[in-house]
Amino acid sequence: EVQLVESGGGEVKPGGSLRLSCAASGFTFVHAWMSWVRQAPGKGLEWVGRIKSKGGGGTTDYAAPVKGRFTISRDDSKNTIYLQMNSLKIEDTAVYFCAWVEKAPDAMTNWGQGTLVTVSS
Amino acid sequence: QSVLTQPPSASGTPGQRVTISCSGSISNIGHNTVNWYQHLPGTAPKLLIYSDNQRPSGVPDRFSGSKSGTSASLAISGLQSEDEADYYCAAWDDSLNGSVFGGGTKLTVL
Numbered sequence: 001e002v003q004l005v006e007s008g009g010g011e012v013k014p015g016g017s018l019r020l021s022c023a024a025s026g027f028t029f030v031h032a033w034m035s036w037v038r039q040a041p042g043k044g045l046e047w048v049g050r051i052k053s054k055g056g057g058g059t060t061d062y063a064a065p066v067k068g069r070f071t072i073s074r075d076d077s078k079n080t081i082y083l084q085m086n087s088l089k090i091e092d093t094a095v096y097f098c099a100w101v102e103k104a105p106d107a108m109t110n111w112g113q114g115t116l117v118t119v120s121s
Numbered sequence: 122q123s124v125l126t127q128p129p130s131a132s133g134t135p136g137q138r139v140t141i142s143c144s145g146s147i148s149n150i151g152h153n154t155v156n157w158y159q160h161l162p163g164t165a166p167k168l169l170i171y172s173d174n175q176r177p178s179g180v181p182d183r184f185s186g187s188k189s190g191t192s193a194s195l196a197i198s199g200l201q202s203e204d205e206a207d208y209y210c211a212a213w214d215d216s217l218n219g220s221v222f223g224g225g226t227k228l229t230v231l
Contacts, residue, residue: 044207044222044224045160047221049219105213106212107168
């Protein structure tokens with residue numbers, strides 16, 4: 001059974017940093033492309049970014065609102081991806097989901113339950 | 122303002138067929154495949170349709186997708202009360218070099 005479990009959410013002040021983790025199981029993680037998606041309170045889904053498998057180049061892509069502030073990385077030995085969030089803004093407040101991009105090129109077939117990040121002074 | 126445009130709401134009665142539209146541009150829908158997600162608040166989103174019209178295993182054939190030019194549609198036939206949820210279209214955008222979602226459509230089963 002595929003499982004994705006996010007952790008690391010919490011409350012942080014504007015300008016602060018936070019690192020989210022997403023632990024995966026139930027599929028061959030080393031070959032997986034993974035994405036982060038967020039949903040702000042009362043808003044729709046917003047793609048944050050993705051990381052390709054090392055075999056696929058291991059490169060990352062980001063949405064414009066987070067580019068230069070957020071970094072996605074992976075540790076294949078731990079079946080985990082990370083979202084390092086720096087210079088956080090109030091508008092980054094959201095539930096953050098990680099997802100497995102199983103159906104190329106960008107269809108996210110399995111999602112975690114999400115972790116809440118609140119940026120507030 | 123989302124890159125992909127969806128109607129904010131849709132509704133139907135049990136057994137009816139409803140369609141949800143998604144309008145984009147050459148750089149996204151016009152050049153890349155469309156995916157559709159179902160989301161109930163407080164839960165994990167679920168992939169309903171990928172590659173314009175393909176259903177993942179376990180998704181009922183009541184759900185179907187289509188695409189023409191720079192627009193796509195999700196059709197739900199034999200509407201059921203459990204279909205009440207938010208529906209999102211998504212596609213890769215070559216100009217933005219990223220994935221984009223529609224603003225979402227809240228489906229109400231009357």
